[in-house]
Amino acid sequence: xxRVKTFCRNCSALCSMEIDVEEGRMVRARPDGSVSPYGPYLxxxxxxxxxxxxxxxDRLFASLExxxxxxxxxxxxxxxxxxxxxxxxxxxxxxxxxxxxxYHGTGAYRSVLGNxxxxxxxxxxxxxxxxxxxxxxxxxxxxxxxxxxxxxxGRHNFRDADLALLAGGNPVVxxxxxxxxxxxVGAPGRAFEAxxxxxxxxxxxxxxxxxxxxxxxxxxxxxxxxxxxxFAAIAHVMLRDGLYKRDFVERWCIQLDxxxxxxxxxxxxxAAARADVPVEQIALAAQWLGEAQRPLVGSGTGxxxxxxxxxxxxxxxxxxxxxxxxxxxxxxxxxxxxLKVKDAFEMAISPSRSxxxxxKCVSQDVGQLVGEFPTALIPGEIAADSPDRIRAxxxxxxxxxxxxxxxxxxxxxxxxxxxxxxxxxRLNATGREADYVVATTQxxxxxxxxxxxxxxxxxxxxxxTAPVVAxxxxxxxxxxxxxxxxxxxxxxxxxxxxxxxxxxxxIPGGLELSTTDKPDPEALCRFLAxxxxxxxxxxxxxxxxxxPDMPPRYVLPAPAEAPGRLELCPSDVARELAGLAxxxxxxxxxxxxxxxxxxxxxxxxxxxxxxxxxxxxxxYAHMNPEDMERDGIADGxxxxxxxxxGTLRTLAKGEKRLRSGVVSMTHxxxxxxxxxxxxxxxxxxxxxxxxxxxxxxxxxxxxxxxxIPVNLRVI
Ligand SMILES: Nc1nc2c(c(=O)[nH]1)N[C@H]1C(S)=C(S)[C@@H](COP(=O)(O)OP(=O)(O)OC[C@H]3O[C@@H](n4cnc5c(=O)[nH]c(N)nc54)[C@H](O)[C@@H]3O)O[C@H]1N2
Ligand SMILES: Nc1nc2c(c(=O)[nH]1)N[C@H]1C(S)=C(S)[C@@H](COP(=O)(O)OP(=O)(O)OC[C@H]3O[C@@H](n4cnc5c(=O)[nH]c(N)nc54)[C@H](O)[C@@H]3O)O[C@H]1N2
Ligand code: SF4
Ligand SMILES: [Mo]
Numbered sequence: 001x002x003r004v005k006t007f008c009r010n011c012s013a014l015c016s017m018e019i020d021v022e023e024g025r026m027v028r029a030r031p032d033g034s035v036s037p038y039g040p041y042l043x044x045x046x047x048x049x050x051x052x053x054x055x056x057x058d059r060l061f062a063s064l065e066x067x068x069x070x071x072x073x074x075x076x077x078x079x080x081x082x083x084x085x086x087x088x089x090x091x092x093x094x095x096x097x098x099x100x101x102x103y104h105g106t107g108a109y110r111s112v113l114g115n116x117x118x119x120x121x122x123x124x125x126x127x128x129x130x131x132x133x134x135x136x137x138x139x140x141x142x143x144x145x146x147x148x149x150x151x152x153x154g155r156h157n158f159r160d161a162d163l164a165l166l167a168g169g170n171p172v173v174x175x176x177x178x179x180x181x182x183x184x185v186g187a188p189g190r191a192f193e194a195x196x197x198x199x200x201x202x203x204x205x206x207x208x209x210x211x212x213x214x215x216x217x218x219x220x221x222x223x224x225x226x227x228x229x230x231f232a233a234i235a236h237v238m239l240r241d242g243l244y245k246r247d248f249v250e251r252w253c254i255q256l257d258x259x260x261x262x263x264x265x266x267x268x269x270x271a272a273a274r275a276d277v278p279v280e281q282i283a284l285a286a287q288w289l290g291e292a293q294r295p296l297v298g299s300g301t302g303x304x305x306x307x308x309x310x311x312x313x314x315x316x317x318x319x320x321x322x323x324x325x326x327x328x329x330x331x332x333x334x335x336x337x338x339l340k341v342k343d344a345f346e347m348a349i350s351p352s353r354s355x356x357x358x359x360k361c362v363s364q365d366v367g368q369l370v371g372e373f374p375t376a377l378i379p380g381e382i383a384a385d386s387p388d389r390i391r392a393x394x395x396x397x398x399x400x401x402x403x404x405x406x407x408x409x410x411x412x413x414x415x416x417x418x419x420x421x422x423x424x425x426r427l428n429a430t431g432r433e434a435d436y437v438v439a440t441t442q443x444x445x446x447x448x449x450x451x452x453x454x455x456x457x458x459x460x461x462x463x464x465t466a467p468v469v470a471x472x473x474x475x476x477x478x479x480x481x482x483x484x485x486x487x488x489x490x491x492x493x494x495x496x497x498x499x500x501x502x503x504x505x506x507i508p509g510g511l512e513l514s515t516t517d518k519p520d521p522e523a524l525c526r527f528l529a530x531x532x533x534x535x536x537x538x539x540x541x542x543x544x545x546x547x548p549d550m551p552p553r554y555v556l557p558a559p560a561e562a563p564g565r566l567e568l569c570p571s572d573v574a575r576e577l578a579g580l581a582x583x584x585x586x587x588x589x590x591x592x593x594x595x596x597x598x599x600x601x602x603x604x605x606x607x608x609x610x611x612x613x614x615x616x617x618x619x620y621a622h623m624n625p626e627d628m629e630r631d632g633i634a635d636g637x638x639x640x641x642x643x644x645x646g647t648l649r650t651l652a653k654g655e656k657r658l659r660s661g662v663v664s665m666t667h668x669x670x671x672x673x674x675x676x677x678x679x680x681x682x683x684x685x686x687x688x689x690x691x692x693x694x695x696x697x698x699x700x701x702x703x704x705x706x707x708i709p710v711n712l713r714v715i
Contacts (some may be wrong), residue, residue: 005032005543006465007450008046009110009443010602012186013175014453015042016545019050019444019468026050026444035544037459038079038186043175044600044611048106048457052606053444053469059425060439061473072437074231077463077474080436081481083487087419091392092125092489098362099391099596101129103375105398106603108132112448113524114440114478118396120513122491123504128359128368129390135375136404138304140313141180142369146699147573148317149351149566151326153344153555156294157334158184158191158430160460162198163292163323167205167316168302168706172212173599177456182298183212184458191458201287201292205230206302207594208664209657218284221659222275224594225307227299227582231315233271234286236263238322241565243290245324252348252566253321257567265581272448274585276661289323297325305595305705308374310697311576320566322375329557336553337455338462338546339532340497344555348564355699362386367697371503374701376404376692379413392419396478397440399428399604401670403688405500405703406645407672423481428604429672439475444468446477447521449528450545451499460533464525477521487515495519497528574700589709590631593641593663593689596622604668608682618651619669619684621712625654631712638678643689643708648674649715650684 002021007014016036020028029049033040045052065075065083075083091099102122108115122130134142156179158164164182171183172192184191192215194203204216206239206513207224222230238244249256272279289295297320297337303312320326327333330348355367363380373381378400385462393414404410414420414433422431423438433435450463476484486493496510511527513519529536534546569577600615601607607616621639633639637652641663650665658664670683678684686705695704 064437082483098388099128105134107397117479117482140304140309153327160295163295165203167299169300170210214643226275227303227312229271232266237286244322248324295323304709315652347558376701405690406692445471449525593708595706599648618678620653622655
């Protein structure tokens, strides 16, 4: 038996692990805390890695091609690439680069080489049509960056914070942390324990008393969909009572007077009434934020998916600004990166308002955020009456049909594609509609280097892994798809070290790849480590990873010319606040349906694993037990949930953690459109209650995925 060191690639924690391999098969996984910056840690999904890998869920071992009678047949992968390459080339030559689009899903983020080849391919073709799961997730944060600007010094590290405020996130379950949420991604419970030991105060704002809320000094349980009012009121009190960091605001911000005026209606009494929380909680939060020296204010998916998500996110960041929640010159940078060391300056970068600039979508007058178009517009961009409409869509590690909700509108759009390709290790709902499903390797079958963790690990750390086991059947690595297709299209690729914040085209240098000699993945990882503090050979010789001893680095003072300023209240935000102040509650609905996540699945992935099926035979409608009693609903009752836009059937389940008036369900369960029997479906897709055309946000076109007004009846 071999013990092989590697790391998990399910989420951005990238936890180090050791896997026992017997006769080429993985048999056991355990945490490897010998070097990892989190110490020994694996969450249940990491521990179940062996199960998942060995096929606890249906896995594809060969690629599929749609036949003329509509069924799928397996196809040799090289033939699939020949045919996809030829069709893409024809579409490209006839209609130009914009006819080709990619959707980058959650399974693509930690496919490091795949991700970089995808970027290289998109840049080589020259299409602006890059979409990802981020724009049906928390792109409210990108909207705030584009409207407010950003502090280049970055937020405080969780390990340094003396006050941590998290709205609508549950990192103890989801392992979601910086840059937007407030937590450490690996071993999050341990990090919260340590924070409490240090005396860090924790505030959680969530309609559900989450698993993370056990660490809260103050738990605010609002009605969902009212974060904008709540945070506006916290800011109102901070300004009114002088509880803000005046020096910071005067030096780096503009539009304080406009903000003051716009916040006038948002008194604590008004917000407390709307969100149904005690008014004292708003005052206490403002007071603690005013007193904190190194506060950290952020949010998870809750506010970014609920009603008025863009305004809410702006207000959450305004509270962080007023509290002075960014590192200052002289503050220690705990992890400047190892593969690429980065400096940080105390300096504001003015808003880009990139969404007002070219390139723009063809179905709406809107430009990009962080180099991407809004995913909710994909169906419209396909169906548009424009020579630049999308005709071919490559879905890499994602299931956009399930993810974007409103199946009728989404599917009608996808049906108009000339070519739909799903690049995935499973057959998901989008795959079922595709012309080709290219079967890929899973993480333990490929080479990877820890770029996604490079500057997000809590301490400097780097790890490389070769495949733990050989690939089965006829599957290929994600990068091999993009390389293979580009070779067939005759579009050579330049391989580069890309990360968020960079424009691929602007990165100098890179590795020019041949279209005939397939690159060697280890050599590609070596190239990515060219500027590393730890040389590649040393990284490779230390399979548990390396924690280099680096001299301390500090945030640098602003250069002499630092004209950038944060815009606290641009006119569009002021208009949104004015509208919100006058808004009346939506009538006719007894409940608000909220988003949540479950520990043992990762969106659509693993939901058919044994453990998830045992715990979740359906996607339960969780409810407050007192609400259930009042409305005559018992545990296990079949219920029909109706929103303005659709209905679904599932089983009700009491959950004491929920406040009254809320139904809490996770996403991506069951078939795209469910039938009458949720048990037979194994599901209930919450996306059936959402709309891609109504109640969507401006700028990022984010649908309302939380705080959805619904009624519920027992069948
Ligand atoms: N185990 C597991 N981990 C995951 C995932 C998974 O599916 N399973 N998914 C991954 C992905 S793609 C993402 S984006 C992250 C997300 O990570 P998180 O944001 O931590 O995800 P959730 O657990 O859904 O937390 C959302 C919280 O918001 C609350 N909420 C809902 N509506 C509102 C509202 O209007 N206001 C406020 N204040 N709160 C609200 C919900 O009750 C819930 O507790 O997790 C990632 N990690
Ligand atoms: N109603 C509602 N809708 C939502 C949400 C919600 O809370 N409520 N949440 C939204 C959020 S936060 C997100 S991020 C999206 C998620 O939307 P997506 O990211 O589109 O969906 P996932 O199910 O995460 O898709 C991941 C896919 O990657 C595949 N995969 C895993 N590993 C690999 C790999 O190494 N290579 C390849 N090629 N494939 C791999 C998996 O098999 C799976 O099919 O959904 C959004 N939709
Ligand atoms: S937290 Fe869990 S899923 Fe994420 S990397 Fe660690 S073991 Fe894997
Ligand atoms: Mo997400």
